[in-house]
Amino acid sequence: TSSHIRVGILNNPSSKIKEDNTAIARGILAAFLTQNNSNLKSFLSKLSKEETAKSLAAGTKIVKFLIPGMDGDTFEKKYNTLGLDLIKTHQMFCQEVLKLLPGQMAVISNGR
Numbered sequence: 001t002s003s004h005i006r007v008g009i010l011n012n013p014s015s016k017i018k019e020d021n022t023a024i025a026r027g028i029l030a031a032f033l034t035q036n037n038s039n040l041k042s043f044l045s046k047l048s049k050e051e052t053a054k055s056l057a058a059g060t061k062i063v064k065f066l067i068p069g070m071d072g073d074t075f076e077k078k079y080n081t082l083g084l085d086l087i088k089t090h091q092m093f094c095q096e097v098l099k100l101l102p103g104q105m106a107v108i109s110n111g112r
Contacts, residue, residue: 008032010090012094012095012105017088023057023062027065030075030079031070031075034074042067062079063076
């Protein structure tokens with residue numbers, strides 16, 4: 001509820017990282033890199049739904065889930081060029097530095 005909070009996402013997948021099983025993770029990263037805060041919040045809410053994950057797994061393109069007001073061209077360009085190395089780097093950081101098990105979730109806070 002505060003406009004003074006920052007949110008970040010680190011991916012810690014439990015399975016082998018491939019194009020076909022990283023659609024949501026790449027969508028989240030592309031949105032963080034290309035969209036303003038209000039569009040980002042709405043898009044992330046849409047991506048976090050179970051039916052969205054099922055639809056993406058069935059082959060629906062992620063651009064079908066863009067919300068009005070999003071810069072679709074910029075998002076799509078970033079999404080299509082975002083390599084898997086960034087997700088692998090996140091995974092390595094989570095497991096080597098944060099000592100998380102593959103797929104384990106955590107909340108990290110750095111408050112004043």
